[in-house]
């Protein structure tokens with residue numbers, strides 16, 4: 001089912017420097033709505049950052065408290081507008097509850113490429129919410145949005161996340177390798193999806 005899209009996106013130049021512009025704020029799937037993070041989400045975000053399953057896989061601020069979450073949320077708008085990163089809160093459509101995050105980072109306006117990352121809160125896992133949310137972003141950003149390629153780096157023992165990448169149409173593109181800068185420089189698998197393969201599984 002196609003996502004509901006609001007806004008416009010493209011590439012804009014500022015002082016001769018290309019910048020990716022993501023003006024699509026909301027993406028809607030059958031059960032999940034992606035929207036920008038709001039100040040009121042800080043408590044949920046801090047709770048997720050304290051979840052050992054998320055801390056094991058992702059870099060989170062320390063201390064992972066509500067003040068840090070508020071700061072992080074308040075920085076999202078500028079990062080989004082500046083083309084540095086784009087972060088959507090994943091919400092459950094019927095209830096409006098925040099259940100996770102999908103974000104694009106390392107945005108490269110020259111190669112029109114980015115990294116994608118995600119998490120789903122405990123209690124909402126195993127319902128294909130991550131798969132739906134990641135697919136919503138990739139379907140839009142590689143069809144009508146400003147990117148030609150999106151990659152994901154996944155710990156080699158994170159089989160659930162690898163399944164999410166595959167369900168969202170990504171393919172493994174590299175042998176297992178170490179990616180410097182990740183938590184403990186763990187071995188990672190690299191997945192990618194490109195504009196030409198958008199929509200494929």
Ligand SMILES: CC(C)(COP(=O)(O)OP(=O)(O)OC[C@H]1O[C@@H](n2cnc3c(N)ncnc32)[C@H](O)[C@@H]1OP(=O)(O)O)[C@@H](O)C(=O)NCCC(=O)NCCS
Pocket residue numbers: 053054057058117118119120121124125126127128129130131132153154155158159160161163164167
């Ligand atoms: C990884 C994560 C995002 C998955 O979220 P989710 O909403 O439960 O994912 P989905 O329900 O969409 O899909 C999970 C898939 O993994 C599979 N899966 C779950 N646990 C698994 C396991 N231990 N081994 C193999 N596959 C597993 C499920 O069967 C499902 O695949 P299927 O749809 O083909 O049956 C969630 O567990 C999470 O946030 N973990 C902590 C943070 C994290 O790892 N983030 C990703 C960093 S790259």
